[in-house]
Amino acid sequence: MSERPDIARLARDASRPLASLSTAMKNAVLEEIAIELIAHAPEILEANAQDLEAARQSEVEPAKLRRLELTEASLARLANGLRQVVALPDPVGQITEERTVPSGLKVRRVRVPLGVIMMIYEARPGVTVDAFALCFKAGNACILKGGREAARSNAALVSLVHRVLDRHGLDRAALTFVPLFDEGELKSLLQRSDSIDLVIPRGGERLIRFVAANSTIPTLNHAKGVCHIVVDESADQAAAIEVCRNSKTSAPATCNAAECILVHERIASEFLPKLEDALVAAGVEIRADSDALPRMKHARLAEDADFGREFLDLIVAIKVVSDVAGAIFHINRFGSRHTEVILSASQESINAFHAGVDASCVIVNASTRFNDGFELGLGAEIGISTSKLHAYGPMGLEDLTTRRFEVSGNFQTR
Amino acid sequence: MSERPDIARLARDASRPLASLSTAMKNAVLEEIAIELIAHAPEILEANAQDLEAARQSEVEPAKLRRLELTEASLARLANGLRQVVALPDPVGQITEERTVPSGLKVRRVRVPLGVIMMIYEARPGVTVDAFALCFKAGNACILKGGREAARSNAALVSLVHRVLDRHGLDRAALTFVPLFDEGELKSLLQRSDSIDLVIPRGGERLIRFVAANSTIPTLNHAKGVCHIVVDESADQAAAIEVCRNSKTSAPATCNAAECILVHERIASEFLPKLEDALVAAGVEIRADSDALPRMKHARLAEDADFGREFLDLIVAIKVVSDVAGAIFHINRFGSRHTEVILSASQESINAFHAGVDASCVIVNASTRFNDGFELGLGAEIGISTSKLHAYGPMGLEDLTTRRFEVSGNFQTR
Numbered sequence: 001m002s003e004r005p006d007i008a009r010l011a012r013d014a015s016r017p018l019a020s021l022s023t024a025m026k027n028a029v030l031e032e033i034a035i036e037l038i039a040h041a042p043e044i045l046e047a048n049a050q051d052l053e054a055a056r057q058s059e060v061e062p063a064k065l066r067r068l069e070l071t072e073a074s075l076a077r078l079a080n081g082l083r084q085v086v087a088l089p090d091p092v093g094q095i096t097e098e099r100t101v102p103s104g105l106k107v108r109r110v111r112v113p114l115g116v117i118m119m120i121y122e123a124r125p126g127v128t129v130d131a132f133a134l135c136f137k138a139g140n141a142c143i144l145k146g147g148r149e150a151a152r153s154n155a156a157l158v159s160l161v162h163r164v165l166d167r168h169g170l171d172r173a174a175l176t177f178v179p180l181f182d183e184g185e186l187k188s189l190l191q192r193s194d195s196i197d198l199v200i201p202r203g204g205e206r207l208i209r210f211v212a213a214n215s216t217i218p219t220l221n222h223a224k225g226v227c228h229i230v231v232d233e234s235a236d237q238a239a240a241i242e243v244c245r246n247s248k249t250s251a252p253a254t255c256n257a258a259e260c261i262l263v264h265e266r267i268a269s270e271f272l273p274k275l276e277d278a279l280v281a282a283g284v285e286i287r288a289d290s291d292a293l294p295r296m297k298h299a300r301l302a303e304d305a306d307f308g309r310e311f312l313d314l315i316v317a318i319k320v321v322s323d324v325a326g327a328i329f330h331i332n333r334f335g336s337r338h339t340e341v342i343l344s345a346s347q348e349s350i351n352a353f354h355a356g357v358d359a360s361c362v363i364v365n366a367s368t369r370f371n372d373g374f375e376l377g378l379g380a381e382i383g384i385s386t387s388k389l390h391a392y393g394p395m396g397l398e399d400l401t402t403r404r405f406e407v408s409g410n411f412q413t414r
Numbered sequence: 415m416s417e418r419p420d421i422a423r424l425a426r427d428a429s430r431p432l433a434s435l436s437t438a439m440k441n442a443v444l445e446e447i448a449i450e451l452i453a454h455a456p457e458i459l460e461a462n463a464q465d466l467e468a469a470r471q472s473e474v475e476p477a478k479l480r481r482l483e484l485t486e487a488s489l490a491r492l493a494n495g496l497r498q499v500v501a502l503p504d505p506v507g508q509i510t511e512e513r514t515v516p517s518g519l520k521v522r523r524v525r526v527p528l529g530v531i532m533m534i535y536e537a538r539p540g541v542t543v544d545a546f547a548l549c550f551k552a553g554n555a556c557i558l559k560g561g562r563e564a565a566r567s568n569a570a571l572v573s574l575v576h577r578v579l580d581r582h583g584l585d586r587a588a589l590t591f592v593p594l595f596d597e598g599e600l601k602s603l604l605q606r607s608d609s610i611d612l613v614i615p616r617g618g619e620r621l622i623r624f625v626a627a628n629s630t631i632p633t634l635n636h637a638k639g640v641c642h643i644v645v646d647e648s649a650d651q652a653a654a655i656e657v658c659r660n661s662k663t664s665a666p667a668t669c670n671a672a673e674c675i676l677v678h679e680r681i682a683s684e685f686l687p688k689l690e691d692a693l694v695a696a697g698v699e700i701r702a703d704s705d706a707l708p709r710m711k712h713a714r715l716a717e718d719a720d721f722g723r724e725f726l727d728l729i730v731a732i733k734v735v736s737d738v739a740g741a742i743f744h745i746n747r748f749g750s751r752h753t754e755v756i757l758s759a760s761q762e763s764i765n766a767f768h769a770g771v772d773a774s775c776v777i778v779n780a781s782t783r784f785n786d787g788f789e790l791g792l793g794a795e796i797g798i799s800t801s802k803l804h805a806y807g808p809m810g811l812e813d814l815t816t817r818r819f820e821v822s823g824n825f826q827t828r
Contacts, residue, residue, distance in 0.1 A: 016746075016770070016772075019769070019772075020769045099791050101789065101790065101791045103784065103789065105780055105784060105789070105790075107790050107791055112772075114802050114803075115772065115802065193626070197802050197803075198802075198803060212607070212630045213630065216626045216627065218632065218633070218801055218802070218803040219632070220803075236825065239825035240825075242825065242827055243825055243827060245827075246827035246828060247827075250827070250828055332430070343825075354820065355433070355434040356430065358430070358433075358526075358529065359818065360818055360819065361818065361819040361820075361821060362818065362819070362820050362821070363821040363822075363823065364820075364821065364822045364823065365822065365823045365824060365825050366519055366821060366822075366823030366824075366825065366826040366827075367826060367827045367828050369827070369828040370517070370519060370821060370823070370826065370828060371819070371821075375515065375517065375519075375828065376515065376519075376521050376819055376821070377513050377515045377521055387632055388528050388529065388611050388612075388632070388816040389528075389611075389612060389632040389634075389803060389804040389816070390803040390804040392816045392817060392818055393817075393818060393819045394819075402802040402803070402806045403806060403807075404773065404774055404775065404776065404806055404807060405774065405775040405776070405785070405790055405807045405808075406768065406775075406776050406778075407775060407776070407777040407778065407780060407784060407785075407790070408777075408778045408779065408780075409777065409778065409779045409780030409784070410779060410780075411650065411653035411654075411656065411657055411757075411779050411780065412780040412781060412784065413656055413657060413659075413660035413661075413664070413780075413781045413783070414660060414664055414781050414783040414784060414789065
């Protein structure tokens with residue numbers, strides 16, 4: 001058996017020239033990948049069909065099968081996503097501050113790529129293309145570790161990207177895809193802070209705990225979303241019901257879906273039956289605390305563990321709170337710092353909510369589902385960070401860069 | 415023995431009200447601490463004298479004794495530093511982006527405190543006051559772990575801060591000082607990512623490795639500075655000698671002192687003897703590579719380990735390089751991403767240096783010593799980060815905050 005290549009070092013070596021690649025060149029590469037995705041759709045879909053077949057045989061759960069599946073439509077969306085990244089301004093080289101300090105030095109803070117970004121994710125093969133595009137546009141090399149179920153799909157996609165890199169005379173190590181490998185190898189990569197600048201684990205709590213326990217590389221967690229909606233006594237109730245239904249049901253398996261609704265006790269008797277009707281009609285199972293339960297017909301009593309739980313399904317926890325302060329207390333105990341919503345007409349309640357709640361995105365009078373890079377105007381996102389350092393909330397292109405100081409003088413000494 | 419208090423949780427609890435403290439209140443507290451530092455100078459200096467006496471008896475090295483010592487003058491500087499922090503704009507609540515997105519939502523990115531910041535440092539007791547001031551002004555609670563040699567000095571300073579907090583009705587857990595404790599306790603605190611948002615280890619490589627290996631909390635390293643100066647063939651040689659001398663000798667024990675000078679071979683024979691005269695006159699020991707050695711009279715041959723070494727002393731490594739590309743290669747191999755300087759009149763060389771060198775601060779034609787928060791216009795610094803995430807280079811007040819999204823709508827759904 002031959003010596004394995006040092007992929008961390010190769011990615012580091014590839015990252016230096018990427019840092020000064022022109023915007024035009026980066027856009028040309030991404031545009032060409034978009035074209036090739038459509039031109040080579042048949043072979044990508046064939047590889048994906050093999051992955052799907054193997055997954056079905058090993059009785060992979062239906063939700064995972066859906067995430068694994070590629071279609072002509074999803075390839076078209078991927079190509080469209082690439083063109084959106086092309087359209088985004090290049091963050092590299094942006095001057096974010098500029099001043100002349102008393103010593104006469106000219107000081108600039110300039111955006112530069114992070115260098116090498118490693119991302120660990122699961123079944124969805126489209127992430128391979130999305131993540132490469134964002135890392136590359138921000139001047140970074142990337143090391144991607146996708147799920148084993150998508151091995152053939154990912155191989156087809158990565159080979160397509162490599163062919164385009166070849167044609168432009170660029171180092172294939174701009175995208176290193178790590179196929180199936182064991183925990184020991186993953187652990188040793190997670191110790192390579194000499195060559196890897198950032199790790200983004202996108203997956204379940206187990207993956208995030210594994211990375212936290214084993215990595216010496218800075219990490220941005222894309223962790224769970226236990227998102228709450230607080231329905232204040234002053235809320236417009238009809239509108240509140242729509243927002244609750246949308247937050248729970250429009251995409252229940254996403255991290256910005258609502259998992260718990262906290263209702264002010266003054267409106268509980270009036271509001272809960274209407275809320276229940278709307279949710280039950282949408283197929284939602286309700287787990288209610290002992291105050292909410294008697295006000296509903298189809299709910300069952302929540303267990304303790306239903307609060308602070310990410311159901312990722314058509315299930316919601318409902319609790320009556322005595323006031324906004326009680327809601328804040330609950331959120332700070334059970335929330336995951338992801339997305340917290342208050343529905344209220346009272347500026348006082350809204351101010352208290354802003355002051356009391358610690359979350360990457362605090363939303364007043366709208367659905368939890370808006371905590372999303374595209375919806376918030378970042379253009380595209382590589383994940384939603386629930387870490388506070390560097391990026392808190394949806395991470396866009398800019399968050400894949402850092403800022404350095406560039407200083408120019410006239411032989412000043414100190 | 416009674417149960418130890420859960421200091422991480424107490425700091426977390428204290429951090430929530432700090433996040434919405436008014437700027438006026440924060441400034442009043444800091445101003446009062448400045449006044450008290452001078453009013454209570456005698457008892458602080460008495461405690462410090464006891465620390466110094468104990469340190470002398472346990473034969474602590476002279477450099478450490480100097481860092482441990484407080485004087486009336488250093489207390490006046492600390493008070494002055496507090497007033498500088500008072501004068502800085504409050505980052506909390508700053509709106510850094512504001513837009514209305516197509517859905518009609520109003521989206522803001524707003525600076526909020528990180529929450530709880532833990533800092534681990536060594537002998538210098540003044541850091542206790544400086545670090546508290548910056549964390550507090552940015553709305554954070556802090557957990558400080560200072561060196562054991564400064565135990566009595568730190569106890570006096572912390573008690574002073576606590577008395578001022580008491581007078582303003584603020585929670586003493588805004589500043590938790592961790593006295594002497596064992597490795598096991600430090601390890602368990604470093605696992606408290608539930609309550610601590612950031613760890614800043616400021617100290618030797620051993621401390622930084624210990625934190626990296628044991629912490630699940632995001633960390634900003636204030637690591638070593640192996641700073642280089644490249645003297646290009648086009649550099650003004652007289653000015654270059656002044657910059658080299660200043661970079662090496664003005665504060666040799668600091669992380670932004672130069673440790674290695676790389677000289678273009680075309681000027682080596684002319685430049686090195688003049689450089690040597692200036693450095694030797696300033697008491698500097700020179701360790702030269704085999705190309706540089708024959709051009710100097712008092713240098714000794716460098717060992718391999720002298721390159722990439724942080725001497726923190728009046729010692730410098732000197733090496734001849736064939737061109738700027740050779741210098742960049744050396745820096746990327748041996749540098750620590752801290753401060754890298756080029757002295758050159760050639761825009762081409764300067765551009766190549768900017769493109770090729772990866773460091774938090776790239777300086778053209780000035781001393782390495784300018785990589786400092788105050789000199790670069792940040793107002794004050796809590797350290798110089800050699801991590802790329804969140805803060806890269808000197809960390810000011812702003813870097814002790816994060817940005818969250820605050821979204822306001824009219825019952826939009828998605």
